[in-house]
Amino acid sequence: MVQQAVIPNEGRLARARASLRPWRAARITPLTELTQAARLFPPVAMVVTQLALTYWLWHALYAGVKVSAGLDVTQATTFAMLGVLYQQFSTVERWSNGDAMVQLMTEGTIAFWFVRPVSARRYYLIRAVGDLAYGGGLALVAYLACLGIGAIALPPSWPAAGAALVTLVFGVAITYYLQLILNLICFWSTVNDAAITVVQFTTGLLSGAFAPLWFFPGWFQDINAFLPFQTTLNAPLSLYVGRLPVSDLGAELAVQAAWTAGLALFTWWLWRRAAARVTVLGG
Template identity: 45%
Template sequence: MSDNLLMRPASWRVSGLIPATELSYPGRIVGRCVMIGIQISLYYWLWKALYTAGGSESAQTVTYSALAVLLSRVRWTARSYSRESIPARIREGTIAYWFVRPLEARQYYLIRGVGEIALGGSIALLGFLVCLAVGIVRPPDSAAAGVLSLIGIAVGQIILYYLGLLLDLVCFWMVTNDSMKHIYAFAQDLLSGALLPLWLFPSWLNGLASVLPFKAAIYSPLSLYVGREPVASSGYLFAVQFFWCAVLAVCARVLWRRASFRIMVQGG
């Protein structure tokens, strides 16, 4: 029954939950855009100061850093404020309602997440167009690199979706995940290459990033875009991305199932 509900257009109204919440508070969206603009500007001035001679290396690094900031902030939305998030529902003791609806909890979370990514992706796309217009971001080296990087970016958002889901599901055992959110945010920014391009990392830290999913989510598609990785290597990069999607999807499925057995509905 739940699979049929997932296919009904009415069920996808849930995807508008987070966009409607955010658009109700335009100050939050404006503040987020200002923060992203400041971050990109700081990276631009930093790399321009370090690469005084300019050249392709400077343009490559500036482009990468700007795009990395935009991608890493796609899922900066109202989850921390909304009462309809897993942490908030568990704190209030109302998470049981997610498991008695006709639409399964995991499907409800998925549809809501689609709306979240759509909103964040729209802001990132607007930021990309502005950066492209003012010359901070350069176009991809080739049409093939642009198309392949776009596919990689989409798959990377699936990886980040599953990582965020696993972080939320931890609340079923820990009640709150506030401390873990801070650790996760730092780990994601560092090991995905959002703080610094991974080609600037020491070999041991780059090796650590290679065995974790963060690199596949952001660095891999952007390295194709800026030409750091050749188009010929895209097959391997996509294989790594799909591997992590499969692993994280299985883990999420198992945790959803185990979480459902920890819910007590009316004392049952």
């Protein structure tokens, strides 16, 4: 009787382990980056420089000014510096490893994504989770360091912190789908260098990473409200610094959930189209 009870449990455990085995691929980016420590210094030095320049710039802009666009100097500086961290660590650069999707398309090795036991769509997600874990860890270290030296401020309340965190999760999901769409362009254009440049600039501008959207003209904010970019960063950071009240959380989440669902459906359709036409130059 004991053996009959144990064997099914062992079978379920084996199946559970097998289902989790593909997630080992999430370790590729962290292991690659951390085993090449010399590559870590340049991006860290660049981020430190950007953070310092951002801090000095916003304090200089607020010289003699107490409040502008509903933000005081502490709120504006905190918003801008967190935007720098998000922009730097929300995606990990794979070009130097020859692991960018456009490189795989050019070399023809993208074909291997479609012959693995794991679907290409799931493999891309697993790798993206690994990228996010690595980038998020670096961003957290930088965030705690900025808090420690007083360069940025804590949220005004625990509810504000929770609201910012929840909307940030949705913002990261939307960023993931936008980046996925950009990469899937390769299946139709083979290269996407120009698209990457345009999208990176557009995302930084319309998400509030370059400057809080509250400083832009009203017509600009009204148009941007119909686009997904402001939901990725402006909403979480506005809640974090107290520019948006916590009572607006429900409305912000509704907009983010709608964009997440719509982009998920669209990218699912794109993956199906891409799988039907794997066009590569290398094979």
